[in-house]
Amino acid sequence: MTVKYNSDMSEINTGTVTSGRCAGDVLFISKVYVTDDQDGCANSKGVDSLTARYYFVHLTGPKCGTNTCTLESARFTINPPFLYVFSMFVIMINAVPIDQHSNQPGFNGTKWVVLVAGADGWPNYASQSSVYHAYQFFHANGIPDENIIVFHPNDIAHNMANPTPGIVIDHPNGTDVYHGVPLDYTGFYDRAMMFKSVLNGSNDLMNDGRKVLNSGPNDHVFIYFIGHGGPDLILFQEGDDYLYGDDLIKLLKVMHQNKRYGKLVFYLESCDSGSMFKDQLPADINVYAITSSMWNQNSAMMYYDKRYKTMIGSFFAHYWLLNSEQADLNNETLQQQFDYIYKWTNTPGQVDVDNKTQQAQQYGDISIAKLPVSDFTGSHKSDKHLYNNIKFDINDYELVAHRDVPVFTEELESLLRGRQYVDKHMTEYVNSIQHLLTVDSNAILNTKQELNNRQCYQQLVDNYHQNCFNLNQNPYVLGKLYIFVNICEEMRESSDADINAVNQLLIQYCQQNVNNKYSQIIE
Incomplete structure (x- = not known):
């Protein structure tokens, strides 16, 4: 639509972008300008130049939506005259600014990946199968x-319970995901300590010929952790260690200070996973994190397989890998992937006793989410992907909280007796x-408060x-740690003497009443 007033003209253009990274979005352009050669315009000789009084450009849609550009008082030379409208259209398309990260040229640094399966044993089959996929x-x-570092116990592929020795699958009728997986960090050791050493680029490990994160200030790092978690902590089963949320944040801050990455993306899948980052991960260290659930929610395993007699896949990993393998990662942003994960995992199911949902969360530098997924994961080199030919209905499969999977794999009477012992x-x-x-x-005993008094809780x-009870060997106990959160939140105004008293009474109670025969078997 064009409206002329005296020698000024107002023009509005709208339409759909047909190519490029904004393809499919709707473009709206409003222009007000005056011709510098009034006679040329009046005598139909053509316009040699014009002065822009005002330009407004707006994009809406899933690719570049909500981006806006305005321009005032600029002079353009038109040669030949009739190319004016087309030239201005191209100028405005190229002038649309987006987020500071997205406005950069395509990523040309090195991509690094760290994959961590934090849980071991046959009941935790899905923890390792998800990392393998x-x-x-x-x-x-x-x-x-050499740029992919894998932590995994490596105790399911050749487990006596495996009906297909040497083969691991992560969805019904799936293909083997174990073949070729690097044996970087396997077996039983203090995994949390080793994880921190690897991310810090330990010289001792490098001198021993081990892989470490040897990344620099221009590189992108992607970390995926799946395992058991509780309020403000994640487990690296076996060994005697676990990782608190503030310890993880300190680790990331040190990495940022030492310029060990340009941007870092962290996908964390565990029960209560949101508590690791909520109100803790700063927005100014170039880290973007997605968690599988909120601070007070369980995360689910899925696909109980009668042949394997355990859950073989995880809910969160299913959807982020499904989306990653089927989407155009050069055009899909991390935000769009998060939205996809949130949509498909935030559905009623047997995930959480209280609200029956699992809601993914995002933390840190949210502007990084404007970047293409491929900037961290690479892009498809072929059409052969593990999820391309899924032939089952996901709705046919039950969802089970990660720490409740042993109910399907252990002798039920003994399992319940151990859990009742902990509860008592x-x-x-x-x-x-x-x-x-x-x-x-x-x-x-029966509420869940949000954690703020971390020092008391960690003690x-x-x-x-x-x-x-050793937390690494008794994952069921993680579901009871909210009781310590509640105690500490109620004692925020208490004296140090009272807080010391509840700790001493805990030690005394455990030493006098807990039977050690249960401390190794409660799932």
């Missing part, structure tokens, strides 16, 4: 093995410190781990 995805996308002692301990609390024991968890 992730490795196949990155490898197929052209990231060399946790209740008795809380009752024993009732005189130090300002609320009823029932509120401590209780460490004492419980050392004197009652």
Whole structure:
């Protein structure tokens, strides 16, 4: 539409972008300008130049939506005259600014990947199978093995319970995902300590010929962790260590300070995974994180297989890998992938006893989400992907909280007896410190408060781990750690003496009442 007034003209153009990274979005352009040669315009001789009074450009849609550009008082030379409209259209398309990260030229640095399966044993089959599938995805996308570091216990492919020795699958009728997986860090050791050493580029490990994250300030790093978690911690089973949220944040800050990455993306899949980053991950260290659930939600495993007699896949990994293998990663952004994951995992199911949902979350530098996924994962080198020919209905499969998978794999009576034993002692301990609390024991045992008093909480968890039940060997206990959160939040105004008292009473209770025969078997 064009409107002329005296020698000025207002013009509006709208239409759909047909090519480039914004293809499919709707473009709206409003222009007000005056011809510098009034006679030429009046006598139909053509326009040699014009002065732009005002330009407004706006894009809407999934690719470049909400981007806006305005321009005032600029002079353009038109040669030949009739190319004016087309030239201005191209100028405006190229002038649309987007986020500071997205406005940069295509990424030309080095891509690094760290994959971590934090849980071991047959009940945690899906933890390792998801990491194996992730490795196949990155490898197929052209990231060399020397830039992919894999942590995995490596105890399921040749496990006596495996009906297909040497083969691991992650969805029904799936193909083997174990072949070719690097044996970088396997077996049983203090994995959390090793994880930190690898990310810090340990010289000792390099001198021993081990892989480390040897990245620099222009590189992109992608980290995926899947395992058991609780409020503000994730487990690296076996060994005697676990990782608190503030320790993980300190690690990332040190990496940023030492220029070990340009941008880093962290996908974390565990129960209560949001608690690792919520209110802790800063937005100014170039880290973008996606978690499988909120701070107080379980994360689900899926695909119980009667032949394997365990859950063989995970809910979050299924959707981020499905999307990654089927989307155009050069055009899809991390934000679009997050939106996809959130949509498909935020559905009613048997995930959380309280609200029946699992809701992915994002933290840190959200502007990084404007970047193409391929800037961190590489892009498809072929059409052969593990999820290309899925022949089943996902709705036919039950979802089970990660820490409840042993219900399907262990002898049920013994399993429930061990869990009841933990519940009994946790209740008795809380009752024993009732005189130090300002609320009823029932509120401590049956609510979930958000963690703020981390120092108090970590003291209780460490004492419980050392004197009652080893967290790495008893994942069920993780689901009870919210009780320590509640105790500490209720005692935020308490004296140091009272906080010390609840710790000493915990140690004393455990030493006098906990039977060690249960400390190794409670799933």
